Amino acid sequence: MTEPGWGSLRDELAADxxxxxxxxxxxxxxRLAGPPAPSADRWPTYGSCAQAARTxxxxxxxxxxxxxxxxxxxxxxxxxxxxxxxxxAGDQVAVTxxxxxxxxxxxxxDTLVWFRTSDQAPARRGVEHAAQALADLRRRL
Numbered sequence: 001m002t003e004p005g006w007g008s009l010r011d012e013l014a015a016d017x018x019x020x021x022x023x024x025x026x027x028x029x030x031r032l033a034g035p036p037a038p039s040a041d042r043w044p045t046y047g048s049c050a051q052a053a054r055t056x057x058x059x060x061x062x063x064x065x066x067x068x069x070x071x072x073x074x075x076x077x078x079x080x081x082x083x084x085x086x087x088x089a090g091d092q093v094a095v096t097x098x099x100x101x102x103x104x105x106x107x108x109x110d111t112l113v114w115f116r117t118s119d120q121a122p123a124r125r126g127v128e129h130a131a132q133a134l135a136d137l138r139r140r141l
Contacts (some may be wrong), residue, residue, distance in 0.1 A: 005108045009127060017060075018095030023141050024053055024090030026034065027111045028046060032086040033050050036140035043136045053089035057081055059133045060096035063126040067103035071112040071124065078116045093134075112127055 025030070039045070045053035052065045058081050069076040082090060108115065109124035 005110070006104055007130060009109075010104055010122070013097070013127070013131045013134070014101055016131065016138055017094060017101070020053075020056075020138045020141070021090040021094035021097065022137070024049070024093060027141070029086060036084055036137070039136055039140060041136060043133065044084045048086070049141060050086035052090045052140065053093050054081065054083065056133045057089075057092040057096040059130040060093070060100045062129040064096065064100040066113045066115050066126050067100070067107040067123050070111050071103070076114045076116065091105060096140040099136070100127065105119075122126040
């Protein structure tokens with residue numbers, strides 16, 4: 001169901017969180033340790049599919065924390081995700097993706113939030129960046 005104000009962005013993000021986490025969970029250890037396909041866009045190269053997933057999971061959690069901090073009127077102090085086993089990559093994407101989806105329910109897309117880069121911008125900008133990174137990963141797996 002589309003959250004008011006977020007349009008289809010929430011639905012698209014939820015679908016990609018499910019697709020990417022399922023795909024990562026189905027990859028063999030060797031495939032997780034191997035590099036993803038090259039990006040057709042400007043996204044960086046990664047040494048492994050697991051590394052790409054960790055980077056995207058960090059993007060998801062960065063956006064979630066920014067939205068939650070704005071909703072709670074707190075300072076965004078950020079949080080680095082732990083580096084877990086390659087086999088946990090799908091779970092990290094799923095958990096951080098669901099955290100972002102929950103945070104979107106607490107903050108509107110036009111709410112000004114502080115992102116980790118000490119940059120204040122509308123919440124939509126951080127969510128769109130995370131969604132684009134996730135979509136790129138989906139295409140590369």
